[in-house]
Amino acid sequence: MNLSSKLLGIVAVFKDPYHLLRAAGEAQRRQFKHCDAFTPYPVHGLDKLLGIKRSLIPWVTLVFGLAGCLGGLGLQIWTSAVAWPLNIGGKPFLSIPAFIPITFECTVLLGGLATFAALLMFCRLPNYHTRALDKEITNDAFALYISAKEEGFREGDVREFLEKSGAYEIKMVE
Amino acid sequence: MDFEKEPLINPAKKIADVNSDVCRPLESFPTRAWTVAFGISVSLFLMGIGLIVYQLKVGMGVWGLNHPVGWGIDITNFVFWIGIGHAGTLISAILHLFRQRWRTSINRAAEAMTIFAVMTAGLFPLIHLGRNWFFFWLLPYPNLRNLWVNFRSPLLWDVFAVSTYFTISLVFWYMGLIPDFASVRDRAKNRIRKIVYSLLALGWRGSQRHWNHYETAYLILAGLSTPLVLSVHSIVSFDFAVSILPGWHTTIFPPYFVAGAIFSGFAMVVTLLVIVRKVFGLEDYITMVHLENMNKIILVTGMMVGYAYACEFFTAWYSGNTYEWFTFKNRALGPYAWAYWTMIFSNVAAPQVFWVKKWRRSIPIMFVLSLIINIGMWFERFTIIVTSLHRDFLPVNWDQYIPTFVDWGYTLFSFGFFFTFFLIFCRLFPTIAMSEVKATMHTGRKTEQEHEFVF
Numbered sequence: 321m322n323l324s325s326k327l328l329g330i331v332a333v334f335k336d337p338y339h340l341l342r343a344a345g346e347a348q349r350r351q352f353k354h355c356d357a358f359t360p361y362p363v364h365g366l367d368k369l370l371g372i373k374r375s376l377i378p379w380v381t382l383v384f385g386l387a388g389c390l391g392g393l394g395l396q397i398w399t400s401a402v403a404w405p406l407n408i409g410g411k412p413f414l415s416i417p418a419f420i421p422i423t424f425e426c427t428v429l430l431g432g433l434a435t436f437a438a439l440l441m442f443c444r445l446p447n448y449h450t451r452a453l454d455k456e457i458t459n460d461a462f463a464l465y466i467s468a469k470e471e472g473f474r475e476g477d478v479r480e481f482l483e484k485s486g487a488y489e490i491k492m493v494e
Numbered sequence: 495m496d497f498e499k500e501p502l503i504n505p506a507k508k509i510a511d512v513n514s515d516v517c518r519p520l521e522s523f524p525t526r527a528w529t530v531a532f533g534i535s536v537s538l539f540l541m542g543i544g545l546i547v548y549q550l551k552v553g554m555g556v557w558g559l560n561h562p563v564g565w566g567i568d569i570t571n572f573v574f575w576i577g578i579g580h581a582g583t584l585i586s587a588i589l590h591l592f593r594q595r596w597r598t599s600i601n602r603a604a605e606a607m608t609i610f611a612v613m614t615a616g617l618f619p620l621i622h623l624g625r626n627w628f629f630f631w632l633l634p635y636p637n638l639r640n641l642w643v644n645f646r647s648p649l650l651w652d653v654f655a656v657s658t659y660f661t662i663s664l665v666f667w668y669m670g671l672i673p674d675f676a677s678v679r680d681r682a683k684n685r686i687r688k689i690v691y692s693l694l695a696l697g698w699r700g701s702q703r704h705w706n707h708y709e710t711a712y713l714i715l716a717g718l719s720t721p722l723v724l725s726v727h728s729i730v731s732f733d734f735a736v737s738i739l740p741g742w743h744t745t746i747f748p749p750y751f752v753a754g755a756i757f758s759g760f761a762m763v764v765t766l767l768v769i770v771r772k773v774f775g776l777e778d779y780i781t782m783v784h785l786e787n788m789n790k791i792i793l794v795t796g797m798m799v800g801y802a803y804a805c806e807f808f809t810a811w812y813s814g815n816t817y818e819w820f821t822f823k824n825r826a827l828g829p830y831a832w833a834y835w836t837m838i839f840s841n842v843a844a845p846q847v848f849w850v851k852k853w854r855r856s857i858p859i860m861f862v863l864s865l866i867i868n869i870g871m872w873f874e875r876f877t878i879i880v881t882s883l884h885r886d887f888l889p890v891n892w893d894q895y896i897p898t899f900v901d902w903g904y905t906l907f908s909f910g911f912f913f914t915f916f917l918i919f920c921r922l923f924p925t926i927a928m929s930e931v932k933a934t935m936h937t938g939r940k941t942e943q944e945h946e947f948v949f
Contacts, residue, residue, distance in 0.1 A: 336936070357702040361705075362709050375709075400646070422651055425651075428718050432665060445672075459677060460513075
């Protein structure tokens with residue numbers, strides 16, 4: 321095949337996560353760094369094999385949650401005690417205990433929305449351009465994608481270990 | 495543990511069956527039963543719109559509210575529907591944190607219930623405002639008079655709590671739906687369906703790198719929703735507890751309201767799912783294990799509610815406060831005693847049936863009981879609100895509250911509103927979280943070569 325010069329990568333499709341994990345283990349042994357798996361549900365243990373690092377989303381949540389907390393509290397203090405202090409039922413202008421519920425709600429609101437926004441940002445979603453590798457991935461297929469850019473990538477070798485791991489379909493991505 | 499665990503999902507099902515079974519209602523014409531139910535719901539919905547127009551035209555006098563009962567069925571409905579929502583969040587968030595895998599079959603429908611219940615609840619304060627067109631005065635925005643909202647008022651806490659609850663529940667629900675929308679997209683044969691679900695799925699492809707972020711975000715949202723759901727009904731209870739009215743002014747209210755909310759919400763989940771699993775043929779996924787687990791939670795929370803009833807009655811007597819003790823005697827023996835005893839029977843006595851395993855696993859019994867509990871919990875709110883208001887400190891102030899057809903009409907409207915949305919949901923969305931169910935199905939099973947799945 322003279323098309324092999326344009327080869328972008330190889331996709332192996334498995335029928336269950338067990339065999340996918342075996343293939344991912346082989347990829348890890350070859351120190352491949354750009355592999356990705358496509359699965360109907362998150363398969364635990366894959367992250368480590370594929371060298372995917374812990375998500376940074378918690379930090380985004382923390383920053384925005386704190387911003388919501390301080391912003392909510394600040395707004396209440398400023399409006400109730402600074403901008404226009406009103407005597408309501410003789411309560412102090414700076415009634416911190418009464419400000420806690422809204423402070424909490426602002427923390428959750430901003431933290432939660434930021435978490436979702438961060439998810440979309442980190443996953444680069446929405447993305448209507450990239451096509452799915454296989455239609456069955458959202459059904460019952462587990463796919464492993466090995467990029468041709470990997471150091472030490474040899475088509476024959478990759479095909480062999482994918483087949484050995486139990487792939488029922490191997491596709492070339494060109 | 496050496497006993498055989500009953501499988502969560504019918505073991506004959508393969509993961510490829512999940513998509514086709516769950517998506518079937520989306521891909522076929524509505525059944526007759528659905529059309530009839532939808533027709534009734536929409537009629538009630540439209541009737542409610544008519545009532546709102548009537549109220550705007552005539553004024554607040556169309557309600558049965560008057561001095562001294564300024565809160566009646568409207569606020570009863572508000573608290574009732576907010577409470578219904580809580581079970582959905584408990585299932586989706588708290589059970590997720592506790593790694594309860596049985597939640598996966600029921601969380602989608604329960605979360606949908608939460609969202610529609612909160613929408614329904616949110617209508618009532620808005621309808622009840624009086625000058626409804628000034629609803630935006632509830633929000634802190636810089637207006638021409640430089641006047642801000644009163645942040646010390648529990649009613650304003652409510653605005654923040656309910657709107658945050660709605661927003662976060664919606665985001666959490668949508669996030670759970672993304673992989674399932676992708677499933678519907680990839681199996682769609684119809685062009686319009688394909689386009690719509692492609693847009694909704696945001697281009698989800700199931701990449702492990704995405705799942706990594708997805709699971710983290712899901713966990714965080716579950717972690718945020720857990721205190722949120724507890725705060726929402728606590729804050730709703732502050733509407734009462736922060737006042738000085740006997741029967742309202744008690745510190746037991748926040749936990750009591752939260753337990754009651756989960757109790758009533760689970761009853762509603764049972765009502766809905768018993769119907770959904772039957773109508774859409776999902777008995778293999780929403781199995782007896784799920785229903786029984788929910789009935790156990792109903793039994794536990796029902797007894798917590800029963801304890802709260804006993805505790806507040808005892809405290810009223812033990813406090814030695816004349817007005818407090820009078821309010822409670824008036825609840826049990828006064829003109830609204832029928833509402834009080836309906837509540838005691840439905841919420842404390844009736845759920846005891848669930849001690850018997852056979853009855854806990856009987857569909858007719860749990861269905862009837864879930865309806866009884868829903869009625870009982872509605873009357874709990876009615877009792878708390880109306881009996882405390884109608885006879886307060888000075889006998890010269892006392893009066894009866896007689897709801898008008900508008901009050902009752904709005905109650906029917908709330909059900910029509912809720913079911914209109916819920917029925918649309920059943921037609922257009924996967925009613926079971928497919929990707930999560932698939933993950934559950936592989937656990938503990940073996941591959942064809944007898945390798946055990948280890949995750």
